[in-house]
Amino acid sequence: MQLSTKHLLGIKHLSPQDISLILSTAGQFKEVLQRSVKKVPSLRDVTIVNLFYENSTRTRISFELAEKRLSADTINFTASASSVSKGETLLDTVNNILSMKVDMVVMRHSASGAPHFLAKHIPAAIINAGDGINEHPTQALLDAFSIQEKLGSLEGKRIVLVGDIMHSRVALSNIYLLNKMGAEVMVAGPPTLIPKYISEALNVKVEYNLEKALQWCDVANVLRIQLERQNQVLFSSLREYNLAYGVSRRLLDGLKKEILIMHPGPINRGVEIDSDVADSNQSIILQQVENGVAVRMAALYLLAGKKTDQ
Amino acid sequence: MKTILDKQQLHLTLLRLAHQLLENQLSLNDVAFIGIQPRGVKVGTKLMECIGQLCPGEKLQYGILDITFYRDDVRDELHVANKTDIPFSIEGKKVILIDDVLYTGRTIRAALDAIQDFGRPQKVELCVLVDRRFNRELPIQPDYCGKAIDSIISQKVKVEWDREVVVLY
Numbered sequence: 001m002q003l004s005t006k007h008l009l010g011i012k013h014l015s016p017q018d019i020s021l022i023l024s025t026a027g028q029f030k031e032v033l034q035r036s037v038k039k040v041p042s043l044r045d046v047t048i049v050n051l052f053y054e055n056s057t058r059t060r061i062s063f064e065l066a067e068k069r070l071s072a073d074t075i076n077f078t079a080s081a082s083s084v085s086k087g088e089t090l091l092d093t094v095n096n097i098l099s100m101k102v103d104m105v106v107m108r109h110s111a112s113g114a115p116h117f118l119a120k121h122i123p124a125a126i127i128n129a130g131d132g133i134n135e136h137p138t139q140a141l142l143d144a145f146s147i148q149e150k151l152g153s154l155e156g157k158r159i160v161l162v163g164d165i166m167h168s169r170v171a172l173s174n175i176y177l178l179n180k181m182g183a184e185v186m187v188a189g190p191p192t193l194i195p196k197y198i199s200e201a202l203n204v205k206v207e208y209n210l211e212k213a214l215q216w217c218d219v220a221n222v223l224r225i226q227l228e229r230q231n232q233v234l235f236s237s238l239r240e241y242n243l244a245y246g247v248s249r250r251l252l253d254g255l256k257k258e259i260l261i262m263h264p265g266p267i268n269r270g271v272e273i274d275s276d277v278a279d280s281n282q283s284i285i286l287q288q289v290e291n292g293v294a295v296r297m298a299a300l301y302l303l304a305g306k307k308t309d310q
Numbered sequence: 311m312k313t314i315l316d317k318q319q320l321h322l323t324l325l326r327l328a329h330q331l332l333e334n335q336l337s338l339n340d341v342a343f344i345g346i347q348p349r350g351v352k353v354g355t356k357l358m359e360c361i362g363q364l365c366p367g368e369k370l371q372y373g374i375l376d377i378t379f380y381r382d383d384v385r386d387e388l389h390v391a392n393k394t395d396i397p398f399s400i401e402g403k404k405v406i407l408i409d410d411v412l413y414t415g416r417t418i419r420a421a422l423d424a425i426q427d428f429g430r431p432q433k434v435e436l437c438v439l440v441d442r443r444f445n446r447e448l449p450i451q452p453d454y455c456g457k458a459i460d461s462i463i464s465q466k467v468k469v470e471w472d473r474e475v476v477v478l479y
Binding site: 001 | 378380384429
């Protein structure tokens with residue numbers, strides 16, 4: 001058994017079998033991470049470059065750890081500290097790096113589709129670590145892994161994505177993945193942050209009232225307000241957003257059931273989620289981060305196992 | 311197709327292996343039995359049953375080990391990983407690796423690597439149901455062997471647990 005694809009550009013291109021394979025392999029890697037020696041020699045002949053054109057804490061550390069735990073050699077590249085500021089193009093930069101015999105590229109870029117462009121022009125395997133407002137596949141995979149770990153399976157589970165759906169690549173990847181795995185998906189937030197026709201285009205429910213949305217779901221995945229991507233005023237103030245769409249303890253206590261709270265990070269405390277919710281037992285935010293390493297190990301392992309046309 | 315061990319022979323062989331395993335141990339407290347995924351686990355489970363019957367009340371330490379991530383051919387062929395479960399420490403213990411068929415020796419090489427990541431055993435031994443001698447690619451030999459056979463590379467040896475026989479194709 002192997003993946004149907006050479007690159008991990010987005011969940012959109014994966015089959016349900018691919019997703020199951022990645023999640024089950026991640027389960028085995030999670031066991032590896034509990035051992036006293038948290039490292040396996042699988043990718044010791046592989047060199048991976050982490051190409052980050054956009055800021056990141058979790059994803060970058062998580063990928064780097066995953067690579068090191070697989071015994072791969074890693075190179076870190078930060079756009080701001082490189083020749084990109086001298087005017088080098090993306091393709092030139094990558095080709096120069098690849099000429100030094102690099103096998104895989106993990107890439108984050110603020111332009112949607114940048115990894116897809118690269119995949120057409122270079123022979124190395126590419127993993128998308130977030131491209132603009134398009135996709136963030138490993139985040140969706142680790143979210144799914146975390147839900148599966150807590151609730152047993154994804155099938156038939158009700159998951160609501162709360163907040164800035166319009167600018168969130170995490171939302172899009174999550175919607176694709178959850179739909180493929182048979183979960184029910186709802187998006188909730190202010191009308192200005194939910195794209196028109198999303199319910200027809202992506203087969204999701206839309207709810208503008210947060211309390212109703214939380215009442216409906218088993219899991220709430222709360223998304224960050226992506227101020228850096230908003231170039232117009234979409235709500236009047238952060239305080240007003242918090243009052244209408246912030247997940248608060250009062251709101252959760254009003255529900256007659258206990259739901260799981262997730263957040264892909266970084267958290268804006270007091271905006272989309274209140275501190276006492278983020279730090280409560282219902283929240284699995286830190287487990288998500290922990291699972292991230294295992295899921296990324298699985299993705300790297302399964303893609304490196306496949307020989308490229310090189 | 312040729313039957314190497316029929317149902318009764320297989321049962322007797324497992325029983326003999328269980329006796330041999332017991333014979334060599336001073337105390338079972340210091341012994342960790344490790345079945346190698348996927349097919350060594352079944353042999354291991356059967357051997358644990360036999361040993362359990364021979365010395366009832368004795369607590370056996372039995373774990374399972376997956377060696378997928380330690381293979382030397384990761385980049386040639388993709389293997390799906392199985393579960394590893396070693397719920398005890400192997401530090402300073404005598405580890406007995408259990409597999410069904412010993413062929414090239416590469417699986418055992420990977421298992422030797424893998425087991426190191428769980429601690430430093432005092433000693434490692436190998437117990438196999440079938441030994442395909444003359445096909446080895448590495449200097450690895452079993453300490454306990456159910457049946458040694460001569461076979462060529464194009465042949466396959468399979469332990470069929472539903473019929474409880476060992477056959478050579």
